Amino acid sequence: MKIPGKKRKLLSCIGALAAATLLLVGCAPGSNESGENGESATLTTAVVQIPPMLDTAMTTYTPTGWLMRNVVEGLVTSDINYNVKPMLADSWNVADDGLSITFTLRQDVTFHNGDTMDADDVVASMQRWTELSALGQSAIPGAVWEATDDNTVVVVLQERNSVLLQMLASGGANIAAIYPQEIVEEYGTDPIDDFVGTGPYTLEEYKPDEFVKLKRFADYSNRTEPADGLAGDRTPTYDEIEFLQVSDNQTRFGGALTGQYDITLASPEDYSKIQDAPELEPILNWVGSLYLNYNKKEGAMADVAVRQAVNTAIGSEEIMNAFEPSPDLYEMRPGIMLRSQEEQWNSDADADSYNVNDPELAKQMLTKTDYANEPVTIMAQQNDRSAKAAIVIQQQLEAAGFSIELKVVDATTLLKQREDPQEWDILVYGLNSKLEPSAMAFFSPDFAGWTNDPTITQLLKDYRGAATYDEARAMYPQIIEAYAEYRAMTKVADWTDVIAVKTGLESAPVHDSQIVFWSVPLLD
Amino acid sequence: MLKAMFSRLGGLIVVLFIVSIVVFLLLYISGGDAALALLGNTATPEQVAAMRSSLGLDRPLMVQYGDWILGVFHGDLGQSFYRRESVVEVIFSRLEPTVSIAIVAQLVALCIAVPLGIASARRVNSTLDGIVTTYTMIGMATPGFVFALLLALVFAFQLQWFPLSGYSPLADGVGTWLRFIALPAISLGVVHSALLTRMTRSSMLDVLSQDFIRTARSKGASSLRIVYGHALKNAAIPIVTLVGVGFAVLVTGALVTETIFNVPGLGKLMVESIERRDIPVIQGVVLLATVTFIFINFVVDVLYLILDPRVRQSA
Structure with a gap:
């Protein structure tokens, strides 16, 4: 059949376009997950943000911690029940007066640069952590680290700290990481960007806001105990891990559905879609809690009676239902620690004042205060769950007789403005959990909210100065009681991040705010 | 023709100068602090002050702008606060x-x-x-x-x-x-x-x-x-x-x-x-x-x- 000239041209064009498309599609790279036939197995993880700094002593970003815990290690770590377990230290001995702790180090631990770790590396790293990190400054101000021999290190404290080991075991923010002495000395008080650690992975490449590439450390000095939380065996299953920053929620979730990413930090809105997708499974990562933080320095919330009225008006379920698509994703419980930490920290001392949800009672309480209907500013972060929560909180407080102004700002502006007591009265935001309660930032008089209560201050002093860790733990209910009486914060509920993993990876363990990446199972 | 081209080029420099001042002032009044963004949620005030100082953010506004514009004339657009690389490289x-x-x-x-x-x-x-x-x-x-x-x-x-x-x-x-x-x-x-x-x-x-x-x-x-x-x-x-x-x-x-x-x-x-x-x-x-x-x-x-x-x- 003869095709007319014009049609032939048209068909030629269509044919050329189709060929070009097929050629492009044919350029698709193959999967790199299996690790079969000698190929390297790569785990691709899409995250919301690659942090701007990876020096765990300098930044308090939790994402920095859970990313870097693959690369660096501390003296101790925690098991799945948050018990302190050895890591680079084999054992430790707390002096009878509690003012010094002697750590016996493991021998033959190799750094990523091939050097062997010794006591000088530990002293240099820990002294820097003590002086530079927010956690170190708060935990052991003025402490001095000394090496007594190649494998023994002593920390001499100014004041006893019964929970110091829990703080050193943190796998989230401010990991007390051990680096080679020369690196610590080279960088001093500047941020380290030469990350030579002892962890199961080496840092191959890091581009802030773009990606982090980790590679299995072939000479990793493993512990012999079985894997348990962050403790024990850390033999990596994958040769390489890529963390990619994909800021847009839809793009990230689309990548999970199309198989581009093995592990994806998803948005809670995608939870049901993950459950419905045969190629994906959800993992719930209980990271912390949503709080109302009060400006106790000035304004209406400086009066504890007004704070108690606010607390009485708050109904947690209504707030959480406003933005969490499923009750699986939050848990309403009093206290300031997570359910997974119950074995260590358990108290119902504030159960009566939690989730009261009684606007009429709040109104009555308010009439007995000096509150004269002046506007109360609620501040929350744009594009965050807390902003949606703030809208419901505004409604609940208006029903209780408060005059509310809602202020929603971007993350960086919020960080700046929360330091100014004239900018806000109530700050609605999420705080990550910590390994022990005194590390919660809102107990600090320097932290936004400016908690300043002699009872709490004395209790925290006694708690840290307790003779043993168990004695300190026994004081937790008293701390919670004082926290509720002073109404330092109002907890709304514990909440979870949703992680979408490829089917087959759902047994990946989660501990201390994130997946334990070295233990993620290999896909078939 | 060449005269017309050079006349246009002269106007461009004025436009660039005005744009740079407007952007700098907009950033200043928009609030926020790079030091806080770097150090995270629970950094201490001392840490933030030290970081602000190391980034040069504690200097007067005009000094910050002056340093930047001088750098531009020397082909140096400064250092990124986050990437520890020059802006040109970034x-x-x-x-x-x-x-x-x-x-x-x-x-x-x-x-x-x-x-x-x-x-x-x-x-x-x-x-x-x-x-x-x-x-x-x-x-x-x-x-x-x-x-x-x-x-x-x-x-x-x-x-x-x-x-x-x-x-x-x-x-x-x-x-x-x-x-x-x-x-x-x-x-x-x-x-x-x-x-x-x-x-x-x-x-x-x-x-x-x-x-x-x-x-x-x-x-x-x-x-x-x-x-x-x-x-x-x-x-x-x-x-x-x-x-x-x-x-x-x-x-x-x-x-x-x-x-x-x-x-x-x-x-x-x-x-x-x-x-x-x-x-x-x-x-x-x-x-x-x-x-x-x-x-x-x-x-x-x-x-x-x-x-x-x-x-x-x-x-």
Whole structure:
């Protein structure tokens, strides 16, 4: 059949376009997950943000911690029940007066640069952590680290700290990481960007806001105990891990559905879609809690009676239902620690004042205060769950007789403005959990909210100065009681991040705010 | 002609200076603090003060601006607060994806717009003209991100022909490079083609009704020769203007497209830097965008002079 000239041209064009498309599609790279036939197995993880700094002593970003815990290690770590377990230290001995702790180090631990770790590396790293990190400054101000021999290190404290080991075991923010002495000395008080650690992975490449590439450390000095939380065996299953920053929620979730990413930090809105997708499974990562933080320095919330009225008006379920698509994703419980930490920290001392949800009672309480209907500013972060929560909180407080102004700002502006007591009265935001309660930032008089209560201050002093860790733990209910009486914060509920993993990876363990990446199972 | 060119160049420096001051002041009054963004949620006031000092943020505003502008004159745009690299290095590392997408998008737009515009002008008031006019109206009314999301849904999500996100450098292979930029470039190019088609059509209609075209027809010139040999060259000035301005529009359009497709280009760099108040990078990108915009306009002006003897004469 003869095709007319014009049609032939048209068909030629269509044919050329189709060929070009097929050629492009044919350029698709193959999967790199299996690790079969000698190929390297790569785990691709899409995250919301690659942090701007990876020096765990300098930044308090939790994402920095859970990313870097693959690369660096501390003296101790925690098991799945948050018990302190050895890591680079084999054992430790707390002096009878509690003012010094002697750590016996493991021998033959190799750094990523091939050097062997010794006591000088530990002293240099820990002294820097003590002086530079927010956690170190708060935990052991003025402490001095000394090496007594190649494998023994002593920390001499100014004041006893019964929970110091829990703080050193943190796998989230401010990991007390051990680096080679020369690196610590080279960088001093500047941020380290030469990350030579002892962890199961080496840092191959890091581009802030773009990606982090980790590679299995072939000479990793493993512990012999079985894997348990962050403790024990850390033999990596994958040769390489890529963390990619994909800021847009839809793009990230689309990548999970199309198989581009093995592990994806998803948005809670995608939870049901993950459950419905045969190629994906959800993992719930209980990271912390949503709080109302009060400006106790000035304004209406400086009066504890007004704070108690606010607390009485708050109904947690209504707030959480406003933005969490499923009750699986939050848990309403009093206290300031997570359910997974119950074995260590358990108290119902504030159960009566939690989730009261009684606007009429709040109104009555308010009439007995000096509150004269002046506007109360609620501040929350744009594009965050807390902003949606703030809208419901505004409604609940208006029903209780408060005059509310809602202020929603971007993350960086919020960080700046929360330091100014004239900018806000109530700050609605999420705080990550910590390994022990005194590390919660809102107990600090320097932290936004400016908690300043002699009872709490004395209790925290006694708690840290307790003779043993168990004695300190026994004081937790008293701390919670004082926290509720002073109404330092109002907890709304514990909440979870949703992680979408490829089917087959759902047994990946989660501990201390994130997946334990070295233990993620290999896909078939 | 040279005098006209130099006169325009002098004006550019004034524009650049004004833009740099406006951007600097806008960043200052927008609030936020890079030191806090670096140190995280629970940094102590002492840590924040030390970081502010090390970043130079504790200096008076005029001193910060003065240092920056002096650096610019020496070719130094400063250091990124986050990346511990010079701003020039940061920008260059993000330039390739954005320029790649803008060029391919421009090619897509031209490949669609010029044939459609010409065909539509040659058959004015025909069915084809109606279809093309409808296409241009829909194209101009549709926000770029809507089309980008549609493309992503069909070709990346459903058919999985193209990756949904990311970028592969040209050095890693042309095929893979094209696969990664195809969807963002097509989404930008198709939307841009609507305006370009409309401009080509109207410009061609103007020219095709001129006396010299009638003369050419009466002399027996073929239809193809009339369109491509006589009319298109004369209709090109508005099209060239739009192509030039369109390049700048495509670069700024990349802000949204790069976010949707997670392409690590200048648009995404800008968004991230604004979120973190990485002032040196923001200043650097704005400076580059302004220079690019002005340079493209300058090139368009020069092309006017080359293409149109009347402009040359008046210059």
